[in-house]
Amino acid sequence: MRERPDRLGRILTALSNGSEAWTAARLCQTCPEIAGVTGAGVMLMSGDVQRGSVSASDEVSHLVEDLQYMLGEGPCVDAYRQDRVIAEPDLADPSTPRWLAFTPPALRAGVRAVFGFPLQVGTVRLGALNLYRDRPGPLNADQHADTLVLAGVAARWVLETQAGAAPGAVAGELEAGADFHFTVHNAAGIISVQEDISVAEALIRLRAFAFTSDRALTDVARDVIARRLRLG
Amino acid sequence: MTMTRESEVVRSLVEMADTLVDDYDLIDLLTGLADRCVNLLDVSAAGVMLASPAGSLGLAASSSEAMRLLELFELQSQEGPCLDAFRTGEPTGHEDLLAQSGRWPSFAAAALAAGFRSASALPLRLREVTIGALNLLSVTRTPMDEADVIVARAFADLAALSVIQHRASMQAHRLNEQLSAALTGRVVIEQAKGVISERAGITLAEAFIRLRAYARNRNLRFTDVAQAAVDGTLDPQAWGAPPGRLS
Numbered sequence: 001m002r003e004r005p006d007r008l009g010r011i012l013t014a015l016s017n018g019s020e021a022w023t024a025a026r027l028c029q030t031c032p033e034i035a036g037v038t039g040a041g042v043m044l045m046s047g048d049v050q051r052g053s054v055s056a057s058d059e060v061s062h063l064v065e066d067l068q069y070m071l072g073e074g075p076c077v078d079a080y081r082q083d084r085v086i087a088e089p090d091l092a093d094p095s096t097p098r099w100l101a102f103t104p105p106a107l108r109a110g111v112r113a114v115f116g117f118p119l120q121v122g123t124v125r126l127g128a129l130n131l132y133r134d135r136p137g138p139l140n141a142d143q144h145a146d147t148l149v150l151a152g153v154a155a156r157w158v159l160e161t162q163a164g165a166a167p168g169a170v171a172g173e174l175e176a177g178a179d180f181h182f183t184v185h186n187a188a189g190i191i192s193v194q195e196d197i198s199v200a201e202a203l204i205r206l207r208a209f210a211f212t213s214d215r216a217l218t219d220v221a222r223d224v225i226a227r228r229l230r231l232g
Numbered sequence: 233m234t235m236t237r238e239s240e241v242v243r244s245l246v247e248m249a250d251t252l253v254d255d256y257d258l259i260d261l262l263t264g265l266a267d268r269c270v271n272l273l274d275v276s277a278a279g280v281m282l283a284s285p286a287g288s289l290g291l292a293a294s295s296s297e298a299m300r301l302l303e304l305f306e307l308q309s310q311e312g313p314c315l316d317a318f319r320t321g322e323p324t325g326h327e328d329l330l331a332q333s334g335r336w337p338s339f340a341a342a343a344l345a346a347g348f349r350s351a352s353a354l355p356l357r358l359r360e361v362t363i364g365a366l367n368l369l370s371v372t373r374t375p376m377d378e379a380d381v382i383v384a385r386a387f388a389d390l391a392a393l394s395v396i397q398h399r400a401s402m403q404a405h406r407l408n409e410q411l412s413a414a415l416t417g418r419v420v421i422e423q424a425k426g427v428i429s430e431r432a433g434i435t436l437a438e439a440f441i442r443l444r445a446y447a448r449n450r451n452l453r454f455t456d457v458a459q460a461a462v463d464g465t466l467d468p469q470a471w472g473a474p475p476g477r478l479s
Binding site: 051124171 | 397400404405407408412413414418419425426428429431436455462
């Protein structure tokens, strides 16, 4: 095991590569190199509510987050709820059978290993850092320890960025590149009127429809908004 | 220091460090610290003062009512061991309150009247930042032995650490709640746009304009109007075309 100062130095050097300001996007792009994975994403959650993705390094990472948002299960959701690191080094042959809805589409997208690291500052929990790899295998001890540091950096970045926001607003830097699924909420509002149900129930129906028709939640939401699709 | 006392001290430090991991009440922790000073060190009373963000000291915890009153007196007269330790960031050293040419004449008089005979104070300090002080009073004139001084130092350092960590944690909680509330507000507005778009047969963009205009005209909070739209309790006028406008 390397010494901690060396580890921190290495991570900070990677993050501050060049002179550009480092952001969640920069952090997600650094993860593959630091943790030996294919892609990474940062998901925000509060209470039982999944807020969405602050950043994702590639399309597959984005899908991994979207699936978890749609299905309410997966490594990030577990990492956040259970307040610990969740590792599935072989999604095709998992040691723990779980995520029955999440696993098939994730495998089809080429995900073979997934890891969720809680985002926390002290006792404050913010979400999770999501890693995936296109081949199976665990993180080694160094990669695991480095990712813990990265998750801590990401959590502090979220809070420090929000500290600069106007009262009642989400910080602009936090929203740039984020996907808080506002389209899905537009569609839920529309469905709640069409079907005379609560918005919460409309969200459930929207998710169920997307899952059973094997479509991306955002695509279904767009069709509802364009009035090309009516649920019920 | 006897073995039993040493193990008591270690146990106290471990217990206090443990409380830092989870959510904890700062005043409970500091009161516990003051009590431990009395139980484990050769002192009769202990008190903790903390600086406000503006930099003035205030009472945080005391091992007894007599101590609390004496510390209040110290604050009012702006003279005494806590204030010196806080101002200089250094331990005051032991002071015999009956000594002539004492450093704190009015404090000494009040402390003697309360039955104390000697006093000292340690700064609560983390590196260059002093955030308060630990006051230690004794009914005898004997100074603490060297082992006691080391333990007192450790208690003061741990107290400083817990206060700083607690403040950082409060700040993190506050920011997280703000972020959560802001995101909830945004989500409700997006849902309300969908609701009004469907009710009025208009685009999402137009729904947003009407909701915002309605909130502004009635001097209502936008998120409250949006929440009412989502709950189905919003006045239908809110999404009707504005009077005088061709639709």
